[in-house]
Amino acid sequence: MIERRDNMIRVLGIETSCDETAASVVALHEDSRLEILSPKILSNVVLSQIEEHAAFGGVVPEIAARAHVEALDGIVEAALADAGVGLADVDAVAATAGPGLVGGLIVGLMTAKAIAKATGKPLLAINHLEGHALTARLTDGLDFPYLLLLVSGGHTQIVLVRGVGDYRRWATTIDDALGEAFDKTAKMLGLPYPGGPNVERVAKEGDATRFAFPRPMKGSPQPDFSFAGLKTAVRQAASAVAPLSDKDVADICASFQLAVSDALADRVGRCLARFHAEFPEIAEPALVVAGGVAANRRIRASLEAQCARNGFRFIAPPHELCTDNAAMIAWAGIERIRAGMTDEDAFTFVPRSRWPLDEVSAPVVGSGRRGAKA
Ligand code: KG4
Ligand code: ZN
Numbered sequence: 092m093i094e095r096r097d098n099m100i101r102v103l104g105i106e107t108s109c110d111e112t113a114a115s116v117v118a119l120h121e122d123s124r125l126e127i128l129s130p131k132i133l134s135n136v137v138l139s140q141i142e143e144h145a146a147f148g149g150v151v152p153e154i155a156a157r158a159h160v161e162a163l164d165g166i167v168e169a170a171l172a173d174a175g176v177g178l179a180d181v182d183a184v185a186a187t188a189g190p191g192l193v194g195g196l197i198v199g200l201m202t203a204k205a206i207a208k209a210t211g212k213p214l215l216a217i218n219h220l221e222g223h224a225l226t227a228r229l230t231d232g233l234d235f236p237y238l239l240l241l242v243s244g245g246h247t248q249i250v251l252v253r254g255v256g257d258y259r260r261w262a263t264t265i266d267d268a269l270g271e272a273f274d275k276t277a278k279m280l281g282l283p284y285p286g287g288p289n290v291e292r293v294a295k296e297g298d299a300t301r302f303a304f305p306r307p308m309k310g311s312p313q314p315d316f317s318f319a320g321l322k323t324a325v326r327q328a329a330s331a332v333a334p335l336s337d338k339d340v341a342d343i344c345a346s347f348q349l350a351v352s353d354a355l356a357d358r359v360g361r362c363l364a365r366f367h368a369e370f371p372e373i374a375e376p377a378l379v380v381a382g383g384v385a386a387n388r389r390i391r392a393s394l395e396a397q398c399a400r401n402g403f404r405f406i407a408p409p410h411e412l413c414t415d416n417a418a419m420i421a422w423a424g425i426e427r428i429r430a431g432m433t434d435e436d437a438f439t440f441v442p443r444s445r446w447p448l449d450e451v452s453a454p455v456v457g458s459g460r461r462g463a464k465a
Contacts, residue, residue, distance in 0.1 A: 100428055101133070101174075103181045103206070104421025105167065107199030108191025108219045109245070110140040110150045112162040113417035114170035116181065117229070119425050130229050130425070134173030135411065135418045138162050141285065148284050149274065150244075156194025163202050170417070178210050183433075185424025188216035189443030190245075196442035204438055213433055215424040216440035220448045222419035224252050227379040229422040230408045236373070238366055238403075240359060240394070243382030243414075244270035244285075247316050249362045250448060252379075255430040260449040261362050266319035269351065270384050276325050276347055280340045290344045291387050297338075297345030302328050304350035309357045314365075315455055316358055321350055352393035359394060363401040377404040385413045 098121045106113040116133040140158045144150050171177060186203030189196055200216065207214035223241050227233040238261075239250045247264040267275070270287055277286025282293060304324045307317040325347055332339050359378065366376055378398050384390060385407055398405040412418060427433060434440070 100183075100425050101176060101181050102215075102421040102424040102428070103167070103170065103178075103184045104217075104417040104419070104424060105163070105184070105186040105199045105203050106219070106222070106415055106417040106420045107159045107163065107195040108187045108189070109195065109415060110144060110155050110158075111137050111415045112140070112159050112166050113137040113415065113420075114163070114167045115417035115421050116170055116174035116176060117418055117421035117425060119429075121429075130422065132229075132418045133176065134170045135416055136166050136170045136173060137411070137416050138166055145284050148278055150192070152192045152194055155192055156198060159195045159198040163198060167202070167206070178206065178212075181210075181212060183207075183213045183215055183424055183428060184210075185215040185217050185420050185427075187219045187222065187420050188440050189218060189446035191219055191442075191444065193442055193444045196444070200440065200442050208438070213428075214437040215427055215433065216437045217420050217423045217427075218446055218448060219415075219420070220246065220248075220250075220446075221256070221258075222423045223381040224250060224258060224448065225255070225423050225426050226381060226408050226412050226419045227377070227406050228426070229418070230412060231406055233377055233379065233406065236370060237377040237379055237406075238362060240355075240378060240380045240385075241382045242269045242355075242380065242384035242390075244268060244274065246382065247318075248448075249314070249359065251366070255426045256432055258448040260447070260452040261365065262314040262316060262358060263455055264316040264318065265455050266317050267322065269316070269318060269355075270382065272318035272322055272351070273384065275322055276344070279326055279329055280335065280343060282340070282344075285383075287384060287387065290348065291389070293341050294344035294348045294389070295341075297341030297343070299342075299345035299349040301342040302346035304328070304346050306350055306354040306357065309354055314358065314361050316354070318351075321347070321354075348387070348389050352390050355390060356393045356397040360397050360401065363397070363403055366403075367401070375404055376402070377406050379406045379408070381408065381413050383414045386410050 249262040274286035282289040
């Protein structure tokens with residue numbers, strides 16, 4: 092049971108599912124009708140491991156797990172200190188228990204179990220994707236239902252968020268995740284890791300009309316995404332004009348980014364129409380974006396325009412809450428506590444490298460099986 096003091100819930104969140112070691116304390120003040128009142132991120136500490144992995148051009152699971160072991164204690168202490176609280180002031184501990192790289196998940200969940208056991212606090216084993224899915228309620232107080240577009244290194248999904256623990260996946264990738272496509276494109280063109288921000292930077296100087304890359308799945312009645320064919324087209328274009336000048340690289344990046352933005356807008360458009368059809372009573376529907384790729388300005392602009400055309404609000408949480416962080420895990424813990432969804436078995440929960448948000452959706456061929464957190 093969660094003890095409530097001063098109508099306040101404070102949760103310590105821990106996130107270690109990929110290459111960020113993160114801890115955060117989030118607080119929620121409730122009034123007597125249990126309405127959400129001003130959730131507050133008291134601290135949000137994220138240590139990126141990018142430098143440890145850069146030489147390898149991608150995340151190396153063993154290096155990631157070791158780095159989490161070394162850093163996590165200090166990151167948790169920093170999160171408590173930044174929040175100005177001690178463990179005694181925390182009401183529960185929430186940790187990412189999947190999906191992700193299993194070594195990192197073990198480090199985070201075991202640490203959370205130890206803290207919770209030693210302090211007698213409840214433990215919540217959180218699905219990382221649920222953290223992304225609920226962030227817009229922390230930042231914007233959004234009501235259910237809404238649509239979530241999750242575009243990161245491991246996932247490319249459109250999810251209907253109906254309530255806490257109530258998700259329906261409407262679209263997913265049948266091959267590569269979008270962030271993965273950015274990272275592989277960057278690698279082919281000799282740009283450093285992580286690829287996405289570098290492709291965006293270089294694309295600014297490029298001519299997006301020089302290469303007519305395919306818009307995968309555009310116009311298809313199937314709602315899903317695909318990026319493998321686009322990656323092949325980039326490789327062919329690059330070998331056709333090799334040796335590549337800076338101008339060639341910039342033009343390929345700009346053309347790739349335009350193709351991706353176009354394809355995404357088309358896929359998202361289908362789901363916006365479906366949402367209107369299924370929820371005609373919702374006057375101001377919303378699309379939320381999350382994941383590292385949501386930082387891309389060209390992609391944001393194209394999604395924003397698509398939302399405007401379809402009468403949707405476009406909600407992009409601040410960058411540091413779109414990418415992996417522990418505030419979203421603490422917040423998901425608070426949402427679960429408020430919904431009465433605390434799990435007495437959390438102490439025996441085994442980390443899950445694969446853990447779809449929507450367990451009932453039929454798997455799509457090849458989908459969700461790529462990337463670190465597929
Ligand atoms: O959400 P995130 O930080 O971690 C995962 O859960 O994967 O996403 C990382 C991914 C990487 O593939 C990275 O290349 C991509 O997001 N990314 C971008 C941009 N910034 C990060 N992709 C395109 N444009 C960007 N500006
Ligand atoms: Zn993530």
